[in-house]
Amino acid sequence: MGSLEMAALAGWHDALPELVSMIGKPGFAGRLDSALREVAPFDLSCAFAYPGRDRPMFLHDGLGAVSSTQIMTNYLNGTYLLDAVYSACLRRAPQGLHRLADLAPDAFFEGEYYNSPDVHPCISMESGTLAEEIVFLVPVQGSFYIAYSLLRANGSPAFREKDFERLQRTAPMVTSLAQRHWEHLAPAGSDSEPAQQPTGQDVEQAFETFAPSRLTRREQGIVSLILRGHSSMSIGRILEIAEGTVKIHRKHIYAKLDISSQTELFNLFIKHLLAGR
Incomplete structure:
Protein backbone atom coordinates (compact mmCIF):
# COMPACT_ATOMS: atom_id res chain seq x y z
CA MET A 1 0.00 0.00 0.00
CA GLY A 2 1.46 3.34 -1.09
CA SER A 3 1.80 6.52 0.93
CA LEU A 4 -1.33 8.07 -0.62
CA GLU A 5 -3.41 5.03 0.33
CA MET A 6 -1.99 5.07 3.85
CA ALA A 7 -2.78 8.78 4.21
CA ALA A 8 -6.33 8.25 2.95
CA LEU A 9 -6.92 5.51 5.52
CA ALA A 10 -5.29 7.44 8.37
CA GLY A 11 -8.28 9.77 8.68
CA TRP A 12 -10.58 6.76 8.80
CA HIS A 13 -8.64 5.14 11.61
CA ASP A 14 -8.54 8.44 13.51
CA ALA A 15 -12.35 8.68 13.28
CA LEU A 16 -13.03 5.19 14.66
CA PRO A 17 -13.06 6.05 18.39
CA GLU A 18 -15.61 8.81 17.79
CA LEU A 19 -17.72 6.54 15.58
CA VAL A 20 -17.79 3.85 18.24
CA SER A 21 -18.86 6.41 20.83
CA MET A 22 -21.71 7.58 18.55
CA ILE A 23 -23.29 4.14 18.09
CA GLY A 24 -26.98 4.45 18.93
CA LYS A 25 -26.88 8.24 18.83
CA PRO A 26 -28.18 10.80 16.31
CA GLY A 27 -25.56 11.87 13.82
CA PHE A 28 -23.84 8.49 13.60
CA ALA A 29 -24.51 7.97 9.88
CA GLY A 30 -23.48 11.51 8.98
CA ARG A 31 -20.21 11.05 10.84
CA LEU A 32 -19.70 7.73 9.07
CA ASP A 33 -20.14 9.54 5.75
CA SER A 34 -17.52 12.10 6.74
CA ALA A 35 -15.04 9.45 7.80
CA LEU A 36 -15.45 7.46 4.59
CA ARG A 37 -15.02 10.58 2.46
CA GLU A 38 -11.49 10.69 3.88
CA VAL A 39 -10.95 7.30 2.23
CA ALA A 40 -12.57 8.03 -1.16
CA PRO A 41 -14.84 10.89 -2.23
CA PHE A 42 -18.51 10.36 -3.04
CA ASP A 43 -21.43 12.71 -3.66
CA LEU A 44 -24.43 11.08 -2.00
CA SER A 45 -25.27 8.36 0.49
CA CYS A 46 -28.28 6.57 1.90
CA ALA A 47 -29.09 3.63 4.15
CA PHE A 48 -32.14 1.39 4.17
CA ALA A 49 -33.22 -1.54 6.30
CA TYR A 50 -34.78 -4.40 4.34
CA PRO A 51 -36.73 -6.64 6.76
CA GLY A 52 -37.10 -9.68 4.54
CA ARG A 53 -40.28 -9.31 2.53
CA ASP A 54 -41.67 -6.45 4.61
CA ARG A 55 -41.65 -2.74 3.82
CA PRO A 56 -38.15 -1.21 3.97
CA MET A 57 -37.13 1.55 6.37
CA PHE A 58 -35.28 4.71 5.31
CA LEU A 59 -32.49 5.03 7.87
CA HIS A 60 -30.12 7.69 6.57
CA ASP A 61 -30.66 10.52 4.10
CA GLY A 62 -27.41 11.68 2.59
CA LEU A 63 -29.15 12.50 -0.69
CA GLY A 64 -29.54 16.21 -0.12
CA ALA A 65 -32.34 17.61 -2.24
CA VAL A 66 -31.99 15.00 -4.98
CA SER A 67 -34.95 12.82 -4.06
CA SER A 68 -38.46 14.19 -3.62
CA THR A 69 -40.60 13.14 -0.69
CA GLN A 70 -43.19 11.57 -2.99
CA ILE A 71 -40.66 9.48 -4.91
CA MET A 72 -39.16 8.22 -1.66
CA THR A 73 -42.64 7.42 -0.33
CA ASN A 74 -43.39 5.49 -3.51
CA TYR A 75 -40.12 3.60 -3.11
CA LEU A 76 -40.94 2.58 0.44
CA ASN A 77 -44.49 1.65 -0.58
CA GLY A 78 -43.51 -0.68 -3.39
CA THR A 79 -41.09 0.41 -6.11
CA TYR A 80 -38.21 -0.99 -4.01
CA LEU A 81 -39.32 -4.37 -5.38
CA LEU A 82 -37.51 -3.48 -8.62
CA ASP A 83 -34.29 -2.38 -6.89
CA ALA A 84 -31.29 -4.67 -7.37
CA VAL A 85 -30.09 -3.81 -3.86
CA TYR A 86 -33.33 -5.14 -2.38
CA SER A 87 -33.07 -8.27 -4.51
CA ALA A 88 -29.50 -8.82 -3.27
CA CYS A 89 -30.66 -8.55 0.34
CA LEU A 90 -33.59 -10.87 -0.31
CA ARG A 91 -31.29 -13.58 -1.63
CA ARG A 92 -28.91 -12.94 1.31
CA ALA A 93 -25.89 -11.77 -0.66
CA PRO A 94 -22.59 -11.86 1.26
CA GLN A 95 -21.74 -9.24 3.85
CA GLY A 96 -19.34 -6.54 2.73
CA LEU A 97 -18.83 -3.89 0.08
CA HIS A 98 -20.15 -4.54 -3.43
CA ARG A 99 -20.35 -2.66 -6.68
CA LEU A 100 -23.99 -2.52 -7.73
CA ALA A 101 -22.83 -3.72 -11.15
CA ASP A 102 -21.79 -7.00 -9.53
CA LEU A 103 -25.18 -7.48 -7.85
CA ALA A 104 -27.58 -6.36 -10.58
CA PRO A 105 -29.07 -8.36 -13.47
CA ASP A 106 -27.41 -7.94 -16.85
CA ALA A 107 -29.84 -5.36 -18.28
CA PHE A 108 -30.57 -3.49 -15.04
CA PHE A 109 -28.68 -0.31 -15.94
CA GLU A 110 -30.49 0.04 -19.26
CA GLY A 111 -33.88 -0.51 -17.65
CA GLU A 112 -36.63 1.92 -16.75
CA TYR A 113 -36.27 1.63 -12.98
CA TYR A 114 -32.61 2.65 -12.87
CA ASN A 115 -33.08 5.55 -15.27
CA SER A 116 -36.43 6.96 -14.16
CA PRO A 117 -36.36 10.01 -11.86
CA ASP A 118 -40.06 9.38 -11.24
CA VAL A 119 -39.24 6.06 -9.57
CA HIS A 120 -35.58 5.82 -8.55
CA PRO A 121 -35.19 7.53 -5.15
CA CYS A 122 -31.58 8.65 -5.69
CA ILE A 123 -31.87 10.56 -8.97
CA SER A 124 -33.85 13.50 -10.32
CA MET A 125 -34.48 15.34 -13.57
CA GLU A 126 -31.89 17.90 -12.48
CA SER A 127 -29.18 15.51 -11.26
CA GLY A 128 -29.55 12.84 -13.93
CA THR A 129 -28.60 9.20 -13.51
CA LEU A 130 -25.85 8.01 -11.19
CA ALA A 131 -22.24 7.51 -12.26
CA GLU A 132 -22.02 4.56 -9.87
CA GLU A 133 -23.44 3.08 -6.69
CA ILE A 134 -21.50 0.88 -4.31
CA VAL A 135 -23.13 -0.64 -1.26
CA PHE A 136 -22.18 -2.11 2.09
CA LEU A 137 -24.51 -5.07 2.71
CA VAL A 138 -24.98 -5.74 6.41
CA PRO A 139 -26.92 -8.84 7.51
CA VAL A 140 -28.24 -8.10 10.99
CA GLN A 141 -30.42 -11.09 11.79
CA GLY A 142 -31.94 -13.72 9.56
CA SER A 143 -33.39 -11.98 6.51
CA PHE A 144 -33.05 -8.50 8.07
CA TYR A 145 -30.43 -6.55 6.11
CA ILE A 146 -29.01 -3.04 6.20
CA ALA A 147 -27.84 -1.58 2.87
CA TYR A 148 -25.61 1.49 3.16
CA SER A 149 -24.89 2.98 -0.26
CA LEU A 150 -22.26 5.45 -1.42
CA LEU A 151 -23.08 7.12 -4.72
CA ARG A 152 -21.29 9.19 -7.30
CA ALA A 153 -23.59 11.53 -9.17
CA ASN A 154 -23.87 12.17 -12.88
CA GLY A 155 -20.75 14.03 -14.02
CA SER A 156 -18.48 12.39 -11.45
CA PRO A 157 -16.25 9.45 -12.39
CA ALA A 158 -17.08 5.94 -11.29
CA PHE A 159 -15.15 4.60 -8.30
CA ARG A 160 -11.65 3.72 -9.45
CA GLU A 161 -10.29 0.33 -8.48
CA LYS A 162 -7.99 1.98 -5.92
CA ASP A 163 -10.94 3.86 -4.41
CA PHE A 164 -12.90 0.65 -4.14
CA GLU A 165 -9.97 -1.28 -2.67
CA ARG A 166 -9.44 1.38 0.01
CA LEU A 167 -13.13 1.35 0.89
CA GLN A 168 -13.04 -2.44 1.02
CA ARG A 169 -10.42 -2.17 3.75
CA THR A 170 -12.97 -0.32 5.86
CA ALA A 171 -15.76 -2.84 5.21
CA PRO A 172 -15.25 -5.11 8.25
CA MET A 173 -15.49 -2.14 10.61
CA VAL A 174 -18.26 -0.37 8.65
CA THR A 175 -20.46 -3.45 8.73
CA SER A 176 -19.74 -4.03 12.41
CA LEU A 177 -20.56 -0.42 13.30
CA ALA A 178 -23.75 -0.49 11.21
CA GLN A 179 -24.87 -3.75 12.79
CA ARG A 180 -24.42 -2.34 16.28
CA HIS A 181 -26.04 1.01 15.47
CA TRP A 182 -29.17 -0.39 13.79
CA GLU A 183 -29.54 -3.86 15.33
CA HIS A 184 -32.35 -2.64 17.60
CA LEU A 185 -34.59 -2.41 14.52
CA ALA A 186 -34.48 -6.16 13.92
CA PRO A 187 -37.11 -8.31 15.65
CA ALA A 188 -35.95 -9.93 18.86
CA GLY A 189 -35.71 -13.66 19.40
CA SER A 190 -36.01 -14.85 15.82
CA ASP A 191 -33.57 -15.82 13.10
CA SER A 192 -36.17 -16.05 10.36
CA GLU A 193 -38.65 -13.52 9.02
CA PRO A 194 -39.24 -10.29 10.95
CA ALA A 195 -42.41 -10.09 12.97
CA GLN A 196 -43.85 -7.00 11.31
CA GLN A 197 -47.25 -6.62 9.77
CA PRO A 198 -46.91 -7.94 6.21
CA THR A 199 -47.46 -5.47 3.42
CA GLY A 200 -48.97 -8.03 1.06
CA GLN A 201 -46.70 -6.65 -1.64
CA ASP A 202 -43.68 -8.93 -1.74
Whole structure:
Protein backbone atom coordinates (compact mmCIF):
# COMPACT_ATOMS: atom_id res chain seq x y z
CA MET A 1 0.00 0.00 0.00
CA GLY A 2 1.46 3.34 -1.09
CA SER A 3 1.80 6.52 0.93
CA LEU A 4 -1.33 8.07 -0.62
CA GLU A 5 -3.41 5.03 0.33
CA MET A 6 -1.99 5.07 3.85
CA ALA A 7 -2.78 8.78 4.21
CA ALA A 8 -6.33 8.25 2.95
CA LEU A 9 -6.92 5.51 5.52
CA ALA A 10 -5.29 7.44 8.37
CA GLY A 11 -8.28 9.77 8.68
CA TRP A 12 -10.58 6.76 8.80
CA HIS A 13 -8.64 5.14 11.61
CA ASP A 14 -8.54 8.44 13.51
CA ALA A 15 -12.35 8.68 13.28
CA LEU A 16 -13.03 5.19 14.66
CA PRO A 17 -13.06 6.05 18.39
CA GLU A 18 -15.61 8.81 17.79
CA LEU A 19 -17.72 6.54 15.58
CA VAL A 20 -17.79 3.85 18.24
CA SER A 21 -18.86 6.41 20.83
CA MET A 22 -21.71 7.58 18.55
CA ILE A 23 -23.29 4.14 18.09
CA GLY A 24 -26.98 4.45 18.93
CA LYS A 25 -26.88 8.24 18.83
CA PRO A 26 -28.18 10.80 16.31
CA GLY A 27 -25.56 11.87 13.82
CA PHE A 28 -23.84 8.49 13.60
CA ALA A 29 -24.51 7.97 9.88
CA GLY A 30 -23.48 11.51 8.98
CA ARG A 31 -20.21 11.05 10.84
CA LEU A 32 -19.70 7.73 9.07
CA ASP A 33 -20.14 9.54 5.75
CA SER A 34 -17.52 12.10 6.74
CA ALA A 35 -15.04 9.45 7.80
CA LEU A 36 -15.45 7.46 4.59
CA ARG A 37 -15.02 10.58 2.46
CA GLU A 38 -11.49 10.69 3.88
CA VAL A 39 -10.95 7.30 2.23
CA ALA A 40 -12.57 8.03 -1.16
CA PRO A 41 -14.84 10.89 -2.23
CA PHE A 42 -18.51 10.36 -3.04
CA ASP A 43 -21.43 12.71 -3.66
CA LEU A 44 -24.43 11.08 -2.00
CA SER A 45 -25.27 8.36 0.49
CA CYS A 46 -28.28 6.57 1.90
CA ALA A 47 -29.09 3.63 4.15
CA PHE A 48 -32.14 1.39 4.17
CA ALA A 49 -33.22 -1.54 6.30
CA TYR A 50 -34.78 -4.40 4.34
CA PRO A 51 -36.73 -6.64 6.76
CA GLY A 52 -37.10 -9.68 4.54
CA ARG A 53 -40.28 -9.31 2.53
CA ASP A 54 -41.67 -6.45 4.61
CA ARG A 55 -41.65 -2.74 3.82
CA PRO A 56 -38.15 -1.21 3.97
CA MET A 57 -37.13 1.55 6.37
CA PHE A 58 -35.28 4.71 5.31
CA LEU A 59 -32.49 5.03 7.87
CA HIS A 60 -30.12 7.69 6.57
CA ASP A 61 -30.66 10.52 4.10
CA GLY A 62 -27.41 11.68 2.59
CA LEU A 63 -29.15 12.50 -0.69
CA GLY A 64 -29.54 16.21 -0.12
CA ALA A 65 -32.34 17.61 -2.24
CA VAL A 66 -31.99 15.00 -4.98
CA SER A 67 -34.95 12.82 -4.06
CA SER A 68 -38.46 14.19 -3.62
CA THR A 69 -40.60 13.14 -0.69
CA GLN A 70 -43.19 11.57 -2.99
CA ILE A 71 -40.66 9.48 -4.91
CA MET A 72 -39.16 8.22 -1.66
CA THR A 73 -42.64 7.42 -0.33
CA ASN A 74 -43.39 5.49 -3.51
CA TYR A 75 -40.12 3.60 -3.11
CA LEU A 76 -40.94 2.58 0.44
CA ASN A 77 -44.49 1.65 -0.58
CA GLY A 78 -43.51 -0.68 -3.39
CA THR A 79 -41.09 0.41 -6.11
CA TYR A 80 -38.21 -0.99 -4.01
CA LEU A 81 -39.32 -4.37 -5.38
CA LEU A 82 -37.51 -3.48 -8.62
CA ASP A 83 -34.29 -2.38 -6.89
CA ALA A 84 -31.29 -4.67 -7.37
CA VAL A 85 -30.09 -3.81 -3.86
CA TYR A 86 -33.33 -5.14 -2.38
CA SER A 87 -33.07 -8.27 -4.51
CA ALA A 88 -29.50 -8.82 -3.27
CA CYS A 89 -30.66 -8.55 0.34
CA LEU A 90 -33.59 -10.87 -0.31
CA ARG A 91 -31.29 -13.58 -1.63
CA ARG A 92 -28.91 -12.94 1.31
CA ALA A 93 -25.89 -11.77 -0.66
CA PRO A 94 -22.59 -11.86 1.26
CA GLN A 95 -21.74 -9.24 3.85
CA GLY A 96 -19.34 -6.54 2.73
CA LEU A 97 -18.83 -3.89 0.08
CA HIS A 98 -20.15 -4.54 -3.43
CA ARG A 99 -20.35 -2.66 -6.68
CA LEU A 100 -23.99 -2.52 -7.73
CA ALA A 101 -22.83 -3.72 -11.15
CA ASP A 102 -21.79 -7.00 -9.53
CA LEU A 103 -25.18 -7.48 -7.85
CA ALA A 104 -27.58 -6.36 -10.58
CA PRO A 105 -29.07 -8.36 -13.47
CA ASP A 106 -27.41 -7.94 -16.85
CA ALA A 107 -29.84 -5.36 -18.28
CA PHE A 108 -30.57 -3.49 -15.04
CA PHE A 109 -28.68 -0.31 -15.94
CA GLU A 110 -30.49 0.04 -19.26
CA GLY A 111 -33.88 -0.51 -17.65
CA GLU A 112 -36.63 1.92 -16.75
CA TYR A 113 -36.27 1.63 -12.98
CA TYR A 114 -32.61 2.65 -12.87
CA ASN A 115 -33.08 5.55 -15.27
CA SER A 116 -36.43 6.96 -14.16
CA PRO A 117 -36.36 10.01 -11.86
CA ASP A 118 -40.06 9.38 -11.24
CA VAL A 119 -39.24 6.06 -9.57
CA HIS A 120 -35.58 5.82 -8.55
CA PRO A 121 -35.19 7.53 -5.15
CA CYS A 122 -31.58 8.65 -5.69
CA ILE A 123 -31.87 10.56 -8.97
CA SER A 124 -33.85 13.50 -10.32
CA MET A 125 -34.48 15.34 -13.57
CA GLU A 126 -31.89 17.90 -12.48
CA SER A 127 -29.18 15.51 -11.26
CA GLY A 128 -29.55 12.84 -13.93
CA THR A 129 -28.60 9.20 -13.51
CA LEU A 130 -25.85 8.01 -11.19
CA ALA A 131 -22.24 7.51 -12.26
CA GLU A 132 -22.02 4.56 -9.87
CA GLU A 133 -23.44 3.08 -6.69
CA ILE A 134 -21.50 0.88 -4.31
CA VAL A 135 -23.13 -0.64 -1.26
CA PHE A 136 -22.18 -2.11 2.09
CA LEU A 137 -24.51 -5.07 2.71
CA VAL A 138 -24.98 -5.74 6.41
CA PRO A 139 -26.92 -8.84 7.51
CA VAL A 140 -28.24 -8.10 10.99
CA GLN A 141 -30.42 -11.09 11.79
CA GLY A 142 -31.94 -13.72 9.56
CA SER A 143 -33.39 -11.98 6.51
CA PHE A 144 -33.05 -8.50 8.07
CA TYR A 145 -30.43 -6.55 6.11
CA ILE A 146 -29.01 -3.04 6.20
CA ALA A 147 -27.84 -1.58 2.87
CA TYR A 148 -25.61 1.49 3.16
CA SER A 149 -24.89 2.98 -0.26
CA LEU A 150 -22.26 5.45 -1.42
CA LEU A 151 -23.08 7.12 -4.72
CA ARG A 152 -21.29 9.19 -7.30
CA ALA A 153 -23.59 11.53 -9.17
CA ASN A 154 -23.87 12.17 -12.88
CA GLY A 155 -20.75 14.03 -14.02
CA SER A 156 -18.48 12.39 -11.45
CA PRO A 157 -16.25 9.45 -12.39
CA ALA A 158 -17.08 5.94 -11.29
CA PHE A 159 -15.15 4.60 -8.30
CA ARG A 160 -11.65 3.72 -9.45
CA GLU A 161 -10.29 0.33 -8.48
CA LYS A 162 -7.99 1.98 -5.92
CA ASP A 163 -10.94 3.86 -4.41
CA PHE A 164 -12.90 0.65 -4.14
CA GLU A 165 -9.97 -1.28 -2.67
CA ARG A 166 -9.44 1.38 0.01
CA LEU A 167 -13.13 1.35 0.89
CA GLN A 168 -13.04 -2.44 1.02
CA ARG A 169 -10.42 -2.17 3.75
CA THR A 170 -12.97 -0.32 5.86
CA ALA A 171 -15.76 -2.84 5.21
CA PRO A 172 -15.25 -5.11 8.25
CA MET A 173 -15.49 -2.14 10.61
CA VAL A 174 -18.26 -0.37 8.65
CA THR A 175 -20.46 -3.45 8.73
CA SER A 176 -19.74 -4.03 12.41
CA LEU A 177 -20.56 -0.42 13.30
CA ALA A 178 -23.75 -0.49 11.21
CA GLN A 179 -24.87 -3.75 12.79
CA ARG A 180 -24.42 -2.34 16.28
CA HIS A 181 -26.04 1.01 15.47
CA TRP A 182 -29.17 -0.39 13.79
CA GLU A 183 -29.54 -3.86 15.33
CA HIS A 184 -32.35 -2.64 17.60
CA LEU A 185 -34.59 -2.41 14.52
CA ALA A 186 -34.48 -6.16 13.92
CA PRO A 187 -37.11 -8.31 15.65
CA ALA A 188 -35.95 -9.93 18.86
CA GLY A 189 -35.71 -13.66 19.40
CA SER A 190 -36.01 -14.85 15.82
CA ASP A 191 -33.57 -15.82 13.10
CA SER A 192 -36.17 -16.05 10.36
CA GLU A 193 -38.65 -13.52 9.02
CA PRO A 194 -39.24 -10.29 10.95
CA ALA A 195 -42.41 -10.09 12.97
CA GLN A 196 -43.85 -7.00 11.31
CA GLN A 197 -47.25 -6.62 9.77
CA PRO A 198 -46.91 -7.94 6.21
CA THR A 199 -47.46 -5.47 3.42
CA GLY A 200 -48.97 -8.03 1.06
CA GLN A 201 -46.70 -6.65 -1.64
CA ASP A 202 -43.68 -8.93 -1.74
CA VAL A 203 -42.11 -9.71 -5.09
CA GLU A 204 -44.26 -12.71 -5.97
CA GLN A 205 -47.55 -11.19 -4.83
CA ALA A 206 -46.90 -7.92 -6.62
CA PHE A 207 -46.50 -9.67 -9.95
CA GLU A 208 -49.13 -12.37 -9.37
CA THR A 209 -51.75 -9.64 -8.96
CA PHE A 210 -50.62 -7.81 -12.11
CA ALA A 211 -53.14 -8.33 -14.95
CA PRO A 212 -54.16 -11.80 -13.71
CA SER A 213 -57.12 -12.01 -16.08
CA ARG A 214 -54.92 -11.37 -19.11
CA LEU A 215 -51.54 -12.94 -18.33
CA THR A 216 -50.68 -16.53 -17.49
CA ARG A 217 -48.58 -17.28 -14.40
CA ARG A 218 -45.57 -17.93 -16.66
CA GLU A 219 -46.08 -14.58 -18.38
CA GLN A 220 -46.32 -12.80 -15.02
CA GLY A 221 -43.02 -14.40 -14.06
CA ILE A 222 -41.42 -13.15 -17.25
CA VAL A 223 -42.76 -9.64 -16.59
CA SER A 224 -41.15 -9.83 -13.14
CA LEU A 225 -37.76 -10.72 -14.60
CA ILE A 226 -37.98 -8.10 -17.37
CA LEU A 227 -38.82 -5.26 -15.00
CA ARG A 228 -36.14 -6.28 -12.50
CA GLY A 229 -33.50 -5.89 -15.20
CA HIS A 230 -32.97 -9.24 -16.90
CA SER A 231 -32.31 -9.51 -20.63
CA SER A 232 -34.04 -12.12 -22.77
CA MET A 233 -30.87 -14.21 -22.64
CA SER A 234 -30.75 -14.03 -18.83
CA ILE A 235 -34.46 -14.89 -18.56
CA GLY A 236 -33.91 -17.86 -20.83
CA ARG A 237 -31.12 -19.16 -18.59
CA ILE A 238 -33.21 -18.73 -15.44
CA LEU A 239 -36.30 -20.41 -16.89
CA GLU A 240 -34.29 -22.93 -18.94
CA ILE A 241 -35.94 -21.96 -22.19
CA ALA A 242 -34.54 -20.58 -25.45
CA GLU A 243 -33.94 -16.86 -25.82
CA GLY A 244 -36.25 -16.91 -28.84
CA THR A 245 -39.02 -18.40 -26.71
CA VAL A 246 -38.62 -15.55 -24.24
CA LYS A 247 -39.02 -13.06 -27.08
CA ILE A 248 -42.20 -14.82 -28.21
CA HIS A 249 -43.56 -14.61 -24.65
CA ARG A 250 -42.69 -10.91 -24.56
CA LYS A 251 -44.56 -10.34 -27.83
CA HIS A 252 -47.63 -12.13 -26.45
CA ILE A 253 -47.47 -10.13 -23.20
CA TYR A 254 -47.39 -6.84 -25.10
CA ALA A 255 -50.32 -7.92 -27.28
CA LYS A 256 -52.43 -9.01 -24.31
CA LEU A 257 -51.78 -5.71 -22.52
CA ASP A 258 -52.26 -3.65 -25.70
CA ILE A 259 -48.83 -2.06 -25.44
CA SER A 260 -45.79 -1.93 -27.71
CA SER A 261 -42.78 -1.23 -25.49
CA GLN A 262 -41.05 -2.12 -22.25
CA THR A 263 -41.53 1.47 -21.08
CA GLU A 264 -45.30 1.05 -21.35
CA LEU A 265 -45.05 -2.26 -19.48
CA PHE A 266 -43.06 -0.55 -16.74
CA ASN A 267 -45.56 2.29 -16.44
CA LEU A 268 -48.49 -0.14 -16.21
CA PHE A 269 -46.79 -2.11 -13.47
CA ILE A 270 -45.87 0.98 -11.44
CA LYS A 271 -49.48 2.19 -11.67
CA HIS A 272 -50.64 -1.24 -10.45
CA LEU A 273 -48.05 -1.33 -7.68
CA LEU A 274 -48.94 2.06 -6.24
CA ALA A 275 -52.71 1.89 -6.75
CA GLY A 276 -54.52 2.93 -3.60
CA ARG A 277 -51.35 3.72 -1.70
